[in-house]
Amino acid sequence: MKTKNIILYRISKQLLPEISDCLDDINLIREYKYQILQYDNLKETHFNKNVCLAIIDVSNHSDNIEIIANLKSIPAILIGKKDKVSGTLKKYFATGMIDYVSTPLVKSELIARINISLRLRGYVKKVKKQNRKLVKRKNTIKKSYDKVSRLREFGQKINSTLSIDEILEQIFQSVFNFMKPTSFYVAIYSPKEYCLNIPYVQENGKTVKPFSISLNEKRPAVECFKTGKLIREDNIKVSDEYSEITAIAGEIPKSFICVPLYSKDKKLGVISVQSTNENEFKEHHINFLQNIAIYSSAAIENAVTYKHIEEQKSIIEHNHSKILKSIEYARKIQNALLPSEKYLDSFFTDYFVMWYPRDVVSGDFLWVKEIDDYLFIVAADCTGHGVPGAFLSMLGISLLNKATFQRKRTRTNIILEELRNDIKSLLNQSFEIESTDDGIDLSLCKINKRTLELEFSGANNPIIISRDNKIIEYKATSNPIGIFLKEIPFETT
Secondary structure: OOOOEEEEEOOOOOOHHHHHHHHHOOHHHHHOOOEEEEEOOOOHHHHHOOEEEEEEEOOOOOOOOHHHHHOEOOOEEEEOOHHHHOOHHHHHEOOOOEEEEOOOOOHHHHHHHHHHHHHHHHHHHHHHHHHHHHHHHHHHHHHHHHHHHHHHHHHHHHOOOOOHHHHHHHHHHHHHHHOOOOEEEEEEEEOOOOEEEEEEEEEOOEEEOOEEEEOOOOOHHHHHHHHOOOEEEOOHHHOOOOOOOOOOOOOOOOEEEEEEEEEOOEEEEEEEEEEOOOOOOOHHHHHHHHHHHHHHHHHHHHHHHHHHHHHHHHHHHHHHHHHHHHHHHHHHHHHHHOOOHHHHHOOOOOOOOOOOOOOOOOOEEEEEEEEOOEEEEEEEEEOOOHHHHHHHHHHHHHHHHHHHHHOOOOOHHHHHHHHHHHHHHHOOOOOOOOOOOOOEEEEEEEEEOOOOOEEEEEEEOOEEEEEOOEEEEEOOEOOOEOOOOOOOOOOOO
16 A cells, blocks of 8 residues: 655744644544655655655745646645735636645644545545446447437448449448458358359458359358358368368468358348468457348348349330330231321221321221122220230231121121120130130221111120211110120111
8 A cells, every 4th residue: 555645845943833733633634544745855756655745835935836736636735825825826726726824824624624625635536437437338329429410320331332242342341441361251151052142252352253052062151041040160171170171262271250140030141351470350340240140131131132123124125125126017017907197098088087096006997899790898895905905906806807808797796796606616715713804896888888777786785876967876785796694686777
């Protein structure tokens, strides 16, 4: 235990007995065995003796006091007249560390002031100790904050891109800013190839050619990936498990860390650092890599998902282009089957046709044919739109040609009956669950070119005639061309 000292500086012969008497009566001084040191000329070495209190007589001495500046945080009692105490001398003492006692001395007052000053010294030491702890804690918190800030910044950067290459570059920079491994790589799981692809490898500051590790191999990275657990080896030479390991690329490491990359329960890959030195990696390196792995896992998963989506998008766009080209060609075929404007002009002088497909191809069609003295006109609406409707429309045109040209049918109702039977037969329609109920709604008109008589039969679609500023509607039979629950014969008007 260090001796605690009280310094008496320039105490006059008149004051010395009174001050000594006061010091003898203070229990605190007797209990802790304070040593009283008396100096007329202070030296800096005097303050290296664990000084707890300085009692200074300033009654007759106000010059050469610069040495007192060394006291600073040491409690001091200045004895003398108040006008001597104030002014120049005060600036040499820390706030709250100086006390004043006027002469003539009052014993009780001096004893009280000495007790307070000695206790103040103890409090100051405690405060200093606590302050050191607070500074240390502050520095620890600052380091933690800086670490969190760097990780947050890393997370923001790494999650701001969907490029695997940019993500790997960010991981590389962060790892090499924090530690100095001999080599470093990020392995990404490939389910199709059942391996860990390693597109980015750095060894001794150089980029190594990418390679892959089969998941059937016995290697630390494979074990780390499969188990989802961190693997650390400080000395491969003495390791029972990895002493026979060979290098895939570059030098054989002597120590390494493998950290798994995963998101929720989905395994993504491995981050690994290696060193040609033994015992290179410490606990804080592991903590850092585990934090890096958390941010990296989310970023890599997003990038891999994005890459997969882009690949699927490319395939879809390619297929979509092929389908559009096919549909566009189908539109040309469908247009070729419809009556041309030149063909219609040969029969009509005042007419219009409204045909606006909702899609590229249409389920609506117009059919006009001249057979002997008759002109047949059909406006039809097939089930569905686009490609399904277009298929049915082409089937309808083919069956109309068959009924009129091959079978020589001229009665409109007979043509519709045969059309219905053909549709039901070709589409295998029945009332079974898996059967289709596709059909055609149409209006069929036959005009006798010699007599100008019109014959009409309709499947759900009526005919509208404008004559003498009047609109006349002829109803159709309430049946489609196709299967129907309550089939009735088609009528003729």
